[in-house]
Amino acid sequence: MVGGKEVEVMGVISAEDFARGRCFQDAHVEKEEEGPKSAQALSRCSVAKPFCSPLMSGRAEKTGAKAQEGPSCRPRHDPLAPGALVMPRPSANHQWACNKAGLPVVDVVVDPHLTSQLRPHQREGLLFLYECVMGMRAISVHGAILADEIGLGKTLQSVALAWTLLRQGPYGGRPVAKRVLVVAPGSLVQNWGAEFNKWLGRERIRVFTVDQDHRIEMFVASPLHSVLVISYEMLLRSLEQIQKLEFGLIICDEGHRLKNSSIKTSSAISGLSCRRRVILTGTPVQNDLQEFYAIIEFVNPGILGSSTAYKKVYEEPILRSRQPSCAEEERVLGEERAAELSRLTGMFILRRTQEIINRYLPPRLDWTLFCGPSPLQVELYKQLLSHRVIRALLQGSTHANTPLACITALKKLCNHPGLLYSTVKEKTDNGSVESTLYEGLAGVFPESYSSGGFSTADSGKLLVLSDLLTAIRHISPTDRVVLVSNYTQTLDLLQDLCVHAGYTFCRLDGHTPTIRRQRLVDNFNSPHCRDFLFLLSSKAGGVGLNLVGASHLVLYDIDWNPANDIQAMARVWRDGQKKTVHIYRLLTAGTIEERIFQRQVSKQGLSGTVVDLGKGAEHASFSTNEMRDLFSLTDTNSLTHDLLNCSCNMDGTIPAVEDDEPASDRPCQLGRHGDRREVAQKHLSMSELMQWRHFSGDAHTFADPYLDHTRNHITFAFQSTISHTAQ
Ligand SMILES: [Zn+2]
Numbered sequence: 001m002v003g004g005k006e007v008e009v010m011g012v013i014s015a016e017d018f019a020r021g022r023c024f025q026d027a028h029v030e031k032e033e034e035g036p037k038s039a040q041a042l043s044r045c046s047v048a049k050p051f052c053s054p055l056m057s058g059r060a061e062k063t064g065a066k067a068q069e070g071p072s073c074r075p076r077h078d079p080l081a082p083g084a085l086v087m088p089r090p091s092a093n094h095q096w097a098c099n100k101a102g103l104p105v106v107d108v109v110v111d112p113h114l115t116s117q118l119r120p121h122q123r124e125g126l127l128f129l130y131e132c133v134m135g136m137r138a139i140s141v142h143g144a145i146l147a148d149e150i151g152l153g154k155t156l157q158s159v160a161l162a163w164t165l166l167r168q169g170p171y172g173g174r175p176v177a178k179r180v181l182v183v184a185p186g187s188l189v190q191n192w193g194a195e196f197n198k199w200l201g202r203e204r205i206r207v208f209t210v211d212q213d214h215r216i217e218m219f220v221a222s223p224l225h226s227v228l229v230i231s232y233e234m235l236l237r238s239l240e241q242i243q244k245l246e247f248g249l250i251i252c253d254e255g256h257r258l259k260n261s262s263i264k265t266s267s268a269i270s271g272l273s274c275r276r277r278v279i280l281t282g283t284p285v286q287n288d289l290q291e292f293y294a295i296i297e298f299v300n301p302g303i304l305g306s307s308t309a310y311k312k313v314y315e316e317p318i319l320r321s322r323q324p325s326c327a328e329e330e331r332v333l334g335e336e337r338a339a340e341l342s343r344l345t346g347m348f349i350l351r352r353t354q355e356i357i358n359r360y361l362p363p364r365l366d367w368t369l370f371c372g373p374s375p376l377q378v379e380l381y382k383q384l385l386s387h388r389v390i391r392a393l394l395q396g397s398t399h400a401n402t403p404l405a406c407i408t409a410l411k412k413l414c415n416h417p418g419l420l421y422s423t424v425k426e427k428t429d430n431g432s433v434e435s436t437l438y439e440g441l442a443g444v445f446p447e448s449y450s451s452g453g454f455s456t457a458d459s460g461k462l463l464v465l466s467d468l469l470t471a472i473r474h475i476s477p478t479d480r481v482v483l484v485s486n487y488t489q490t491l492d493l494l495q496d497l498c499v500h501a502g503y504t505f506c507r508l509d510g511h512t513p514t515i516r517r518q519r520l521v522d523n524f525n526s527p528h529c530r531d532f533l534f535l536l537s538s539k540a541g542g543v544g545l546n547l548v549g550a551s552h553l554v555l556y557d558i559d560w561n562p563a564n565d566i567q568a569m570a571r572v573w574r575d576g577q578k579k580t581v582h583i584y585r586l587l588t589a590g591t592i593e594e595r596i597f598q599r600q601v602s603k604q605g606l607s608g609t610v611v612d613l614g615k616g617a618e619h620a621s622f623s624t625n626e627m628r629d630l631f632s633l634t635d636t637n638s639l640t641h642d643l644l645n646c647s648c649n650m651d652g653t654i655p656a657v658e659d660d661e662p663a664s665d666r667p668c669q670l671g672r673h674g675d676r677r678e679v680a681q682k683h684l685s686m687s688e689l690m691q692w693r694h695f696s697g698d699a700h701t702f703a704d705p706y707l708d709h710t711r712n713h714i715t716f717a718f719q720s721t722i723s724h725t726a727q
Contacts, residue, residue, distance in 0.1 A: 020340040021313040077109040085110040087130050103172030114160045121356045125157040132348045133276040143277040143299025147351040150282045151574040155195045177248020184253035186231035190518040247274045255279030289315045364581040370589040370638045370716040371460035396624050405433035414588040415490045416459040461586045463713040471709035480550040482534045484568045509537035525549035547571045551579035562600045589715050590634035638716030650696035692720040
């Protein structure tokens with residue numbers, strides 16, 4: 001008797017099964033090959049379908065009328081052709097379960113039109129997706145998560161999967177899917193249509209993209225279209241019609257959207273009868289265990305058990321083991337459970353990083369340019385820092401959203417003082433932190449100042465940018481430039497610069513209608529495009545934006561989240577780029593921008609484990625020490641280089657590191673506020689920065705033609721190169 005209940009002991013759980021949590025799992029996640037039914041299945045298969053042994057593939061020529069009237073036994077494409085990509089044949093077990101009709105097994109061969117365009121890692125990815133959705137990896141698995149980093153061709157891999165399933169199948173050659181549904185964020189719907197046509201050509205496939213002019217009813221009535229592309233919002237609205245259709249494959253682009261916010265959407269899609277579900281996402285999904293459950297539950301329902309069981313068996317022990325104060329026992333259990341969780345899910349999650357494709361890409365030169373602030377910027381900066389709001393902040397007592405408002409004010413000031421001026425002038429005293437912060441600034445601006453015409457000379461970064469653009473125009477007249485900012489207001493300012501300098505440009509920001517985006521992008525990438533600049537708001541979103549028409553990219557301001565900047569760079573440095581890519585990141589020396597940069601670099605060193613920083617970073621709470629660091633101004637050519645304690649000549653030669661003092665062990669001031677782990681991370685990133693080339697503003701040369709024309713206003717520069725020689 002236990003607690004008033006009668007208990008019968010039915011067996012002993014092995015220590016290993018408990019540690020790994022297997023005893024709490026239903027037995028249904030057996031690997032296909034080791035399924036309990038295999039022996040039985042094998043024998044039944046050979047009895048029921050004596051003529052469909054997997055050994056007798058469609059490769060063998062069949063003669064006679066019988067073969068012709070029955071289902072096809074021949075692969076659609078030649079499996080023996082050089083470079084042919086042949087999908088694995090179903091196992092006997094699979095045949096027993098899925099080929100009730102006893103149709104002959106036919107090789108599924110990817111259309112050579114596509115095969116010739118697939119990179120090796122994309123062939124691998126396609127194979128993986130095929131095995132998952134066909135249920136060849138595990139009996140109850142029909143879903144997959146493709147979490148490749150941006151630029152690896154998730155779209156192409158999906159197009160290839162869809163096209164293969166729409167035309168072929170392992171049993172009698174019958175297509176696996178009659179229709180394919182692609183659900184994507186609204187801004188990418190047109191892009192998907194364009195991608196299908198790009199890889200397959202309009203003559204092969206008809207893709208229906210839903211928008212104002214192309215309503216879902218037209219798709220329902222049309223037998224010609226086999227692919228439906230629709231936004232998440234539209235899907236909810238047209239659910240009734242979509243439910244009536246039968247889809248053989250569902251692809252959810254940017255599928256991490258399903259994980260928490262739109263439970264409605266995910267349950268709507270889950271409600272569709274199709275079991276073959278593919279989620280595409282560029283962010284790793286494992287960081288938040290709750291979200292991880294939701295996304296797994298969507299692709300392969302039931303595989304992790306009920307959410308209560310999941311919480312008890314995995315989430316809680318894993319979280320406990322991550323607490324610094326946990327007991328040894330808890331740590332071991334948590335690690336075991338985490339290992340089991342990734343074993344269970346690993347068979348249908350694929351994530352590869354950019355490195356895999358780097359060797360196909362042209363070299364990339366990364367420059368971090370430190371720009372001296374203008375006298376007006378310095379004066380305003382000091383004024384802001386001495387404001388009572390910021391002083392109160394540093395004393396520790398303040399309102400929750402104050403730090404963010406102060407950070408924003410300083411960041412704007414770094415971009416251009418004029419961005420503050422318009423607000424200062426309006427004198428909107430609405431009691432907000434911002435309006436309080438700006439009081440007293442009006443006196444700092446010169447009498448003659450007007451918010452209308454911005455003077456380039458008032459912003460250090462704008463001076464550098466203006467020189468840089470002149471240099472590019474002069475040296476490589478056919479090169480084009482993407483100019484990225486976080487702020488629409490800053491884009492307005494940059495646009496003014498373009499107009500004044502007579503540069504042709506186009507612009508994409510949050511206000512650009514979805515329907516125009518694709519046209520803008522296509523137009524810019526065309527060799528006949530006459531636009532010199534592409535002004536891009538980093539918040540405009542759309543991971544799929546591909547801007548290989550440009551070979552220079554300027555990050556005008558800095559974001560807390562390194563992932564955003566990496567994403568921006570990947571728009572230019574990606575498959576299809578033919579020229580050497582130049583990335584320029586502009587920082588105002590000694591200001592908050594450098595301090596954000598330092599935090600960014602240290603997070604980047606961590607990216608293997610924690611990448612999904614989300615948009616929440618700016619709202620994170622800062623310690624008083626951290627805020628003291630953020631809200632200070634240092635008169636220097638490069639605070640970051642000062643903090644490195646680097647003894648280089650600042651002429652771009654990489655400093656020799658003495659043996660007794662490896663770079664990673666150097667004393668480093670950056671880490672002084674943190675705990676031990678933080679210090680270690682900072683050291684890591686520091687050692688990374690130590691491998692970059694360092695140039696002081698008065699260095700003899702930057703060894704870069706564009707920057708040597710821009711030197712007047714650069715106080716310091718870091719440079720790193722990524723180049724891979726194709727083997
Ligand atoms: Zn140095």
